[in-house]
Amino acid sequence: MQETKAIRPEIKGLFDTIKQQAALYTESFDMLESHRESYMQLVKEINELADGFTLKINHEIFNLKQKYDSITKILTIETNKTLEKYSELNDLKNLQASYESALTNINLLIANVEKNALTLKRDRDEFSREISYFKNKVNEEIEQIANYNHELLKELVAVEFAKKDAENLSKVKLLESRILKLEQSLWNNNDLVNRDLNKIYKDMDIFKSVLSTMSKADNSNYTRQIDIIFDNLSKLELASASINNQLYMLQNKINKEVSVFDQRNTLDTSSQTITAFFGKDYEQEYKKLTNRLIALENLCSGLSTKNTTLIITAYSSIAIALLSILLAFVL
Amino acid sequence: MNNFEFKKIRSIINLQEKLQPKTYLDNLAESGWLDMYLDNYSKERFTNDKEYKERVFESMYNYSPEVNEDVEIYFLEQLCESMSYFIEYTKECRKQKLYDPK
Numbered sequence: 001m002q003e004t005k006a007i008r009p010e011i012k013g014l015f016d017t018i019k020q021q022a023a024l025y026t027e028s029f030d031m032l033e034s035h036r037e038s039y040m041q042l043v044k045e046i047n048e049l050a051d052g053f054t055l056k057i058n059h060e061i062f063n064l065k066q067k068y069d070s071i072t073k074i075l076t077i078e079t080n081k082t083l084e085k086y087s088e089l090n091d092l093k094n095l096q097a098s099y100e101s102a103l104t105n106i107n108l109l110i111a112n113v114e115k116n117a118l119t120l121k122r123d124r125d126e127f128s129r130e131i132s133y134f135k136n137k138v139n140e141e142i143e144q145i146a147n148y149n150h151e152l153l154k155e156l157v158a159v160e161f162a163k164k165d166a167e168n169l170s171k172v173k174l175l176e177s178r179i180l181k182l183e184q185s186l187w188n189n190n191d192l193v194n195r196d197l198n199k200i201y202k203d204m205d206i207f208k209s210v211l212s213t214m215s216k217a218d219n220s221n222y223t224r225q226i227d228i229i230f231d232n233l234s235k236l237e238l239a240s241a242s243i244n245n246q247l248y249m250l251q252n253k254i255n256k257e258v259s260v261f262d263q264r265n266t267l268d269t270s271s272q273t274i275t276a277f278f279g280k281d282y283e284q285e286y287k288k289l290t291n292r293l294i295a296l297e298n299l300c301s302g303l304s305t306k307n308t309t310l311i312i313t314a315y316s317s318i319a320i321a322l323l324s325i326l327l328a329f330v331l
Numbered sequence: 332m333n334n335f336e337f338k339k340i341r342s343i344i345n346l347q348e349k350l351q352p353k354t355y356l357d358n359l360a361e362s363g364w365l366d367m368y369l370d371n372y373s374k375e376r377f378t379n380d381k382e383y384k385e386r387v388f389e390s391m392y393n394y395s396p397e398v399n400e401d402v403e404i405y406f407l408e409q410l411c412e413s414m415s416y417f418i419e420y421t422k423e424c425r426k427q428k429l430y431d432p433k
Binding site: 004005006007008011014015018025026030032033 | 334337391392393395396397398399402403406407410414417424
């Protein structure tokens with residue numbers, strides 16, 4: 001290609017310098033491009049390495065986290081254990097301090113006890129001396145008081161015994177008189193009943209003789225009435241026999257009570273004196289005896305009323321029988 | 332575009348230039364009548380058709396027998412444009428160079 005003439009050589013020189021610089025720039029850009037490519041490659045490798053490292057670091061971080069968690073758990077457990085041990089040690093320390101203070105107190109108390117033991121030993125000797133002296137004195141006093149009281153008691157017992165004996169004698173006499181009265185009344189009643197029964201028997205014999213004379217008439221009504229009368233009489237006889245039996249039993253009971261009373265009166269004098277002196281057993285026995293006597297009296301009175309009622313019924317039945325006989329004769 | 336590709340394109344352009352036949356515009360530029368031709372016959376096309384304008388100045392540059400200020404201005408403008416593009420293109424590099432710790 002030929003050289004141009006349209007442009008001045010200064011401008012051409014400018015273009016040439018620019019051309020050279022462009023070539024230089026091209027080389028530098030090529031170099032830059034190659035460097036950039038190598039840089040990009042390096043960056044890529046670095047990125048790959050970074051990715052690998054990131055992955056590895058993440059893995060390691062995860063492992064570390066797991067280890068951290070496990071270590072944290074272990075540490076917390078160990079910390080709790082150490083805290084517990086620390087608290088136990090604190091408690092033990094406090095306990096040791098309290099034991100030490102207690103030991104010092106015990107030592108002080110032992111010293112005090114030793115002192116007090118010495119003083120007590122001294123006091124005990126003095127006290128034993130005083131006690132022996134007091135014992136002797138008290139024995140003497142007690143002996144004197146016992147002698148005085150013994151004599152006083154003897155006198156009192158004698159007086160009371162005399163009083164109670166007198167009372168007992170008077171009461172026994174009263175009881176005997178009462179029993180005699182009751183016996184007399186019983187036997188009187190018995191005699192009355194027997195007398196009345198004898199009278200009735202006699203009347204019945206008379207009546208029987210009358211009936212034998214009237215046997216000719218031989219009326220059935222009469223014979224029936226007479227049978228009824230005989231039945232009533234037999235009942236009366238049975239009643240009188242039972243009354244006699246009861247009277248006999250009453251007599252036996254009275255005799256037994258009297259014998260028991262006599263036995264009580266003849267008991268040991270020492271026990272009687274004691275009961276007379278203290279007054280309880282004797283009064284109870286006396287009350288029992290009086291109650292028994294009252295019961296016997298009531299029984300006797302009941303028997304007497306029974307006897308009277310039986311006698312009244314017997315008399316009334318006899319009167320009715322006689323009236324019926326008379327009416328039979330009249331008719 | 333790497334260096335190898337750039338060299339290949341460059342050689343192809345050189346071959347095209349060697350094989351290029353001489354046009355009427357080249358003949359007019361060689362004879363010194365091209366300015367008059369443009370003023371009288373193809374002024375409108377010269378102003379509107381950019382490719383045509385390039386071809387005209389190419390012919391002037393290659394075959395003009397004397398200095399032509401329009402060609403100079405045109406190529407200087409082209410140069411300015413390229414330089415401004417270059418400056419704009421290398422602006423980031425220069426900025427980075429400014430912040431280079433070395």
